[in-house]
Amino acid sequence: MLSATGASKGIGIGKVLIIKEQDLSFEAKTIENIEEEIKRYKNAVEAFCKNTEEAAEKLKESASEKEAEILMGHILMVKDPYMNGEIERLINLNQCAESAVDTVCDMFITIFSSTDDELTKQRATDVADVRTSLMCLLLGIEEINIANVPKGTVIVAKDLTPSMTAGIKKENVEGIITETGGKTSHSAILARALEIPAVLSLENACEILSDGEQVIVDGAEGIVINSPEESQLSEYTQKREKYLKEKEELKKYIGKETLTKDGIKVELVGNIGKPDDANNVVDCDGEGVGLFRTEFLFMDRDKAPTEEEQFDAYKKVALIMKEKPVIIRTLDIGGDKDIPYMHLEKEENPFLGFRAVRYCLRNRELYHTQLKALLRASAFGNIKIMVPLVTCLNELTEVKEMISQIKSELDNENISYNKNIEVGVMIETPAASLIADLLAKEADFFSIGTNDLTGYTMCVDRGNKNVSYLYSPFEPAVLRSIEHIIKCAKAENTPVGMCGEAAADPMLIPLLISFGLDEYSVTPSSVLETRKNISNWSKAEADKIAQTVMSLKTKEEIIEHLSTII
């Protein structure tokens, strides 16, 4: 049994097909006819864009618009003036196109992969994907495409790139195993969109497994069993049936309200990163958007989006969601999430540094643009503004002052907006938790960001393996903080939600019901499951569980107790 990262739920049983990497070696020639070489490079770029657009169209059908967008992002990358300029500069220095593409892509890959930020790291994979396609075109090699694998295949590859998967027939693919990639990598996103079980980051998978070998992929547990015994096969066949049955059962929650067993209504909304993701929320039956991480609008470009661009993006989400609530978080950038054009200084402790609202309040022009775009878009739906990483009251006061100033500007310009737009706070720092009583008097709503709250409360850098055992929302310190925040919100009648990953944790749900959480914001694909999990408990049952849990002293005791009931 092999264990790695479970990235897309479900159980697949099938035959291994190893996708071998192409040989992209070339002879680095000195070029005499520079003009011709540049033309050769440009032809390759043109062909790349054409192929990629076609592949994106196919992906739109088999997965969704969101996945197709990943590919369209590759076109933007290839057309990037800096990247193009560098490649042409090297060709002008008599390097052949292959050598220039290879050198420049390598440079970007090194820069992107040297950060700790998952998203920036992911861009290294994108560049590698683009490089492979360009090199194939320049070398006249046919690119790998797994569109036509036979039924019952488990795809095993070093990495699965969006260009490889375009046109994939999901009914033929039982599972995906790759050597690289984490839960947020493109391979993971694709696998989830296609509902194919996937285990990623399995070291040396292409060597350990052999073509034609039977294999079981458990995408929830991150387990791969090669050449399984009869007993394992029957165990996992049963598991697969159970999983598929449960998935089918979840369908009965479509279109229903989110209610506890005794009929207490709560809100169940989705987290998104890009405007188009709002379609996902609608498809998954979310009741609104609980967190739109706007930093994605600022990435993959060489200057900040204009007011108009942002207005279009926010308006799009508002319109997709119709009158449903849309909580848009203002820019949470800085620290380890570097954006080159923002010229952030390298910091010793990025998580304790110049990020989110701290950065925005010191870069007023940038923030003004975002807030104005948000206010203008508020005329088109139920938009609410959320401020990240608040640690003191002044930050909220300052943001609110900026908002009222922008409202006056809009009045003078005769531009409509929602005069009663709500301004809420993310509670994701111990400081915000400790002054939750004060913040609750000033904020229109709270949303608990358990991803950061857990890290900051436990003083744990998530990327540090040596201390990751402390990173859990079930630590008594984190649970007490959550209970306290909700209590403070209730005392002021301030609606309180949760948008960190913990909101979808089935073991946490009875505690959240007992504490009185009003809104759960989860990954769209978890909406139905969360609705079901909420319906499993009455308030009285949840209170009983919470009473015991909150009297326990350690995370281990708490998890043990909860796992006996859930």
Ligand code: PEP
């Ligand atoms: C959080 O911190 O819980 C959160 C939702 O924000 P992010 O994961 O974007 O930091």
Ligand code: MG
């Ligand atoms: Mg956060």
